[in-house]
Amino acid sequence: MKPAGSSVDCLPAKLVRDSVSALSPALMNIFNISLSTGVFLKVFKDAVVWPILKKPGLDPSTYENFRPISKVLFLSKVLDKIVHGQISAHMNNNLLLDVFQSAFRPNHSTESALIRVLNDILVASDSGSMVLLLQLDISAAFDTVDHQILLNRLGSWVTGVAHKWFHSYLSNHTISVQIGDCASSSLPLPWRAPQGSVLGPLLFSIYLLPLGNILNQHGLSYHIYADDCQLYVEMDEKNAGSKLAACMADVKGWLAFIFLKLNEKKSEFIVFDPHNHHGSHPVCDLLTLYPKQCVTSLGVKLDAGLTMAPQINSVVRSCFYQLRRLTHLRQILKRRHLESVIHAFITSRLDYANALLIGVPDSALNRLQVVQSAAARFLTGTHRRSHITPVLVHLHWLPVIFRVQFKLLTFVFKALNDLAPSYLSALLTPYVPTRTLRSADLLLLHMPRMRLKSQGERAFVHAAPKLWNSLPIGVRQAPSLAVFKSRLKTHFYTLAFGQ
Template sequence: SPSTNWQLEIAGEVVSDLGKVAEHFNTFFNTAAEKLLHHTKTQRSGVAQLNNSFQGETLTNWPLASHEEVLTIVSSLKSTSSVGIDGVSSKMIKFCINEISKPLTNIINKSLFQGEFPTKLKTSKVYPLLKNGSKQEVQNYRPISLVPTISKIIEKIVLARLLEHLNLNNLLPERQHGFISGKSTTSALIDLIEHTIDNLEKGHTVTSVFLDLSKAFDSLDHRLIIQKIKSLGFEGSTLKWFQSYLSKRYQIVEIKQVQLGAERTVRSKPQMVKRGVPQGSVLGPVLFVLFTSDLPKYLESHCYPVMFADDTVLLTGSKSSELLDINTYIAVSMAQQYCDSNDLVFNSSKTKLLALGRLKDELTEPPDLQRVVTTKHLGVILDECLSWRCHIDGLCSRLNSAVFALKRIKAVATPTATKTAYHAIFESHLRYGIILWGGSTMENLERVLIAQKRAVRVMAGLQPRDSCREAFKSLRILTVVSIYIIEVINYAASRGNLPRLSAVHDHHTRRGNDFSLPIHRTALFSKKPCYAGAKLFNLLPQDFKNCDPKTLKRRLLDWLKDKSIYSLDEFKTSMNNFH
């Protein structure tokens, strides 16, 4: 949004000239990664260890786009009024797509056929956004980049072909959860927590090292990106297209100022972007994922890496504290070597180590790393006991703020609008990560349920001490316990890795659809999503168990909305009565 007064400290002087301010922002944003690389240069070689043993079918030419495919891609765009340097919004394109679809398809196919990305679409428009601190210090801002809308359409067309090639040749890294269909921050957290619990179940002590890669997306060397893409089976016209897409890209900074009621817009001169993947683009995050796709294999003999884009955790477990110290040190050292070879900046001072297990206090303090007892990762707070108490503290604080906001909304809005606000500002926070923390303790669930009851009482117009069971039903809102039940059962039924009884018994059994639950010794094991979900699934009526996962989720949803379940024991009793 426009500022009333842009001022920056430049070379010790406070400057308010809009042109100079825009130029200074552009230079700072464009050179930050290069300066960081230069400042941290130690053994960095910029020569990656590439996998040159590609055995699959290479992709030389992009399949051309059909008119129907372009229409589908355009309809999938979010309708926004924001514009890149070309001044064309997605809303404008969607409005006139029937008139422009054929020439647009021709432009896209010309790009695919010739292996050239249109030059006019290679300039990004950047806005400075204040993160925190003084408005006069340039380092307190981060760039928000807008690429032309037509660029996004071409990139989506290429992305579909890129993913098809990667899936066909099984090239998507299993441990990477970022920007891959069917994976998410939640799947990354489940992978992290379940692997940790499996190690604790074996009697291991576990170290989790949370790597900090500074300006990871901005520091990538274009030459290395092309080498990595080539090693994944792209050649000829497809490789040429990526070279064209990354080369000779520019960015300008645009700032707006309001003075005496009039808005003034100033743009900097274009600067060539020599590093990184384009921010705000469709392909940028995917190119980062491909760039680091060889990292898990590089590390897996010494640790278990879990990645979501550049958020990387190295898990190591052992029954010996001495061996665990050594393996953790080797894993971190190898991660450092990988970063040095790939022009990535490994920030050891911000890299954290969280230890779990009975020998955690016997571990040696790691050099240059932060030893912590709690850490925030992908939106949840993890602690050394996996108790989730710190996470619930933060969650309840956010939920209480949301209840206060709901009271104000209820006073001026319709019941329908208030319920929509509930889902947006309350339940969205409640749902995140519930598949993990929801099974921790009943105390944690009850704390969240108390906050949820307050929200429901606000919407239903009830007094603080009034019962709200019927209000949950009439509003058709799931209790936090019901949300957890659906999430873990759905996970076990659709993605869990436990076998069914029919797979472990060679004779026919009436409960053949039930999951076979492994014997375990730790309480934590029973809280794993795959185990907790399977155990609750086994309680369901037979006709529920016979459903496919999608139908099961829908039926369970309808049933739970009619019940207002307040505890897992209550759910188990209801299931016994159901039978």
């Protein structure tokens, strides 16, 4: 079990929650004094690190196999969250954050980032272009943040007592390491983004803000999620090679200036080729890396042919492994609890980034359906030769193909109602007929034409309007996200099971 809080916390989360009515006045006074004087309490700056193996079975004698889990006082996180809400709202309301930075922002996620990246690649491939995707790995990015550079950057938008508070927040942090009952002495931490804090990730996004400007100056498409940066370029584009080389030189120089380093050994690239050429390309020759046939982007495996087969294979393998692990729990847990466990370990894997699977062959999706059916049989004790449809009906589980469409359409509704990133909303255009028709009031979307079913028709810009326009008007006109999901599930339930 991973530790849930700091071992030195005299007011842990449970105690605060149980006594919140009595403690609220005192805590509010402490937080207000901190914010009004620009002083972050010293006791809030002490972090305890618990080293956790990255994966079971790794050699514990190798330091690189451990992930440091930083724990700070619960009240420190509460104050962090208060400030995070204010600074985040300020940055978002004034459009100060990079449009293509999806980490730690309201309505943004790894899935929204992946949808946009894959959309751009599929559209380019549909036009016949080869696309190079380069994933940059920044060494120990969070651990080498220079506080003075960060404070200077914050100074562009935060002044006075607020800036003084951030200076206090970043200064004089200490860290100790605890393994079991043994703890080291505390040491000063003169740099890095505060780990274990709520504010740390947002501050790191601010620290990396100029990176997007550099990539924009060279005309490259990109997406950033925390310290994961991927940039992509159409290789048939004029001067693509020189643009990429110049961009990489500027990125390396800027990273060195802010005390970060590009790890070229862990950086990798892949070429998506609609024509399946196997020869080298001049653009590839400019990179000191070998092209991969499959890369992992934000937890999703992308292959050079964009078949999504490696991703599906990985999900199937992982889900069946988890099902085998859960076998001994079936005799212990009540059914409702077992279903919750199955959703946590199986359904979550089936659903993660499944909007990317729109348009893949039914034979590929059937492999995921086998997993869902196995989970349903496991939960209900149904024999493997028994028909699975009545079981799914009883459980109210939508089949995999409808779960894929459900996820994509949820993003469409969010994008149309300012609940999704602007980079997804920009891909959707309302349908405007050339003359006044009744269809003008049906909330339809314009569907751009694509050449290839296996490429462009899978892109969000095409698949989303196609699915959206096929929905009943009552579903499209849902007044809220909750109502939309309810009506959409009912609609798909009827299509899937005829009930």
